[in-house]
Amino acid sequence: MALTPPLLTGARPLVGHAVEFGRDPESLLERGLTEHGGEPFQVKIFRRKWVVVLTPEDTRKFFRDKALSHRGAMPFFERMFMPEFFSMGPEDQYRRQRKLIEPLFNHAAVQTYLPTIEAETSAFIANLIETQGSEGEFDVNETFGPLILRIAAVAFMSPAVADDMDLDFFRKFRAFSEGMTFTPGWVPSARNRRSRRAGRELKAALRAMIRDRRENPRPEPDFIQTLASRRYDNDTVVEETVIECLLLVLAWAAHETTSAMLAWMLTDLLQHPDLLVRARSEAEQALGHPDPVARMPFLAACLNETENWHPISPVLLRKADADTTIRDYPIAAGTMVMTAPSMTHRLVEGLNDPDGYRPDRYLSEEAKAQRLTMNLQGFGAGTHRCLGKPVAQQEIPLIIAILLRELEMTLTTGAPRPVSGATGSKWPASPCRIAYRVRSQSAG
Numbered sequence: 001m002a003l004t005p006p007l008l009t010g011a012r013p014l015v016g017h018a019v020e021f022g023r024d025p026e027s028l029l030e031r032g033l034t035e036h037g038g039e040p041f042q043v044k045i046f047r048r049k050w051v052v053v054l055t056p057e058d059t060r061k062f063f064r065d066k067a068l069s070h071r072g073a074m075p076f077f078e079r080m081f082m083p084e085f086f087s088m089g090p091e092d093q094y095r096r097q098r099k100l101i102e103p104l105f106n107h108a109a110v111q112t113y114l115p116t117i118e119a120e121t122s123a124f125i126a127n128l129i130e131t132q133g134s135e136g137e138f139d140v141n142e143t144f145g146p147l148i149l150r151i152a153a154v155a156f157m158s159p160a161v162a163d164d165m166d167l168d169f170f171r172k173f174r175a176f177s178e179g180m181t182f183t184p185g186w187v188p189s190a191r192n193r194r195s196r197r198a199g200r201e202l203k204a205a206l207r208a209m210i211r212d213r214r215e216n217p218r219p220e221p222d223f224i225q226t227l228a229s230r231r232y233d234n235d236t237v238v239e240e241t242v243i244e245c246l247l248l249v250l251a252w253a254a255h256e257t258t259s260a261m262l263a264w265m266l267t268d269l270l271q272h273p274d275l276l277v278r279a280r281s282e283a284e285q286a287l288g289h290p291d292p293v294a295r296m297p298f299l300a301a302c303l304n305e306t307e308n309w310h311p312i313s314p315v316l317l318r319k320a321d322a323d324t325t326i327r328d329y330p331i332a333a334g335t336m337v338m339t340a341p342s343m344t345h346r347l348v349e350g351l352n353d354p355d356g357y358r359p360d361r362y363l364s365e366e367a368k369a370q371r372l373t374m375n376l377q378g379f380g381a382g383t384h385r386c387l388g389k390p391v392a393q394q395e396i397p398l399i400i401a402i403l404l405r406e407l408e409m410t411l412t413t414g415a416p417r418p419v420s421g422a423t424g425s426k427w428p429a430s431p432c433r434i435a436y437r438v439r440s441q442s443a444g
């Protein structure tokens with residue numbers, strides 16, 4: 001049995017591969033893939049070595065091995081939220097906290113968000129027309145972030161809370177996200193400072209709402225009220241700091257990833273006019289029905305294909321809680337392990353063809369038999385698979401369907417590239433601008 005996976009070449013004294021990783025994690029891992037032909041290998045980020053697993057078989061182990069956990073794998077999350085919060089804490093505490101938010105994601109709950117998604121998307125279009133007229137331009141990152149944050153706030157909290165979330169609130173979320181970095185917390189970087197300040201301010205705003213709900217319960221409870229009044233199964237009160245962080249994680253996880261994937265799916269479609277025509281025709285027939293997304297199989301396949309080519313999380317991280325193995329390699333407790341969905345997708349037969357964006361790959365009978373979507377990892381898999389996936393799967397196609405029905409759109413800044421660097425979320429780099437024209441007027 002080999003002792004440890006080989007170290008990737010090019011590690012520098014003290015920093016290891018940190019500089020290369022910070023500049024472009026995917027190129028670094030791709031280099032590892034070429035150098036080691038799919039075998040696990042290690043990269044060194046500052047003093048820590050990380051085992052990298054990329055093949056579909058190895059990632060099945062990554063996602064499902066109970067010995068590989070979030071605990072200790074993401075020190076930046078513990079800095080942003082709080083130590084031992086959610087999946088970074090002991091298993092029983094994580095289960096208890098997860099149970100508090102699970103009701104938000106069952107089928108019935110998700111259906112109740114659809115009118116909000118439709119209303120907020122229509123309001124977004126109305127606002128574009130009011131401010132710019134029937135023709136104009138918008139940047140996907142500047143506009144989709146606030147739209148998705150507002151939908152999350154209305155759906156998961158209440159319209160009143162959403163009304164308090166102005167652009168400043170949104171900017172704080174973006175600053176808060178900057179804390180997702182491998183740079184150690186003690187490094188006095190501007191990113192770390194901005195993230196800490198934004199986190200403090202966001203938590204203080206949420207704390208004020210929780211206290212208010214506890215002191216003045218609302219006759220028609222919103223989710224903050226529900227959480228503020230909830231008790232754990234053993235009848236103990238849920239701590240204020242936990243509620244604060246749960247609300248923060250919901251708003252943050254919901255808007256950052258969803259707005260990025262929405263931007264990718266729209267820009268993917270705008271670069272494929274033939275697919276755009278099919279998507280628009282499907283949208284026009286499905287909108288207006290009570291369960292519109294169920295009538296949009298083509299748009300759902302486009303979302304799969306966007307997940308295939310643009311997974312939002314560049315890397316996913318685990319730490320071994322106990323000794324385990326990957327292939328023949330012993331993985332001792334304490335070992336850090338990472339994977340990269342964008343790279344694994346390229347290693348799956350059926351997902352990796354050179355023809356690029358091809359949603360039809362999910363629709364043929366053969367593809368259904370191959371169960372290609374089971375190999376997509378943009379929402380993670382196994383123990384920590386994304387809780388919000390059922391929401392995103394309704395929200396993104398629905399917003400795109402409404403945009404396609406109402407607007408003619410063209411990309412004015414060319415094919416977007418992902419933001420550079422080891423960011424937490426890979427959205428299209430700005431500027432990523434879309435010119436629009438209102439369709440009913442253009443038809444007239």
Ligand code: HEM
Nearest residue numbers: 087253254257258261312316378379380384386387388392
């Ligand atoms: C396109 C949108 C989204 C993408 C691409 C996405 C991606 C992911 C990924 C990759 C993971 C797994 C992380 C890991 O394995 O370490 C994850 C977990 C999670 N996501 Fe999402 N997500 C999306 C939307 C949402 C939404 C809308 C919510 C909630 C409002 C949400 C809440 C969560 C939570 C709570 C977890 C942690 C689950 C656990 O560890 O138990 N996500 N997401």
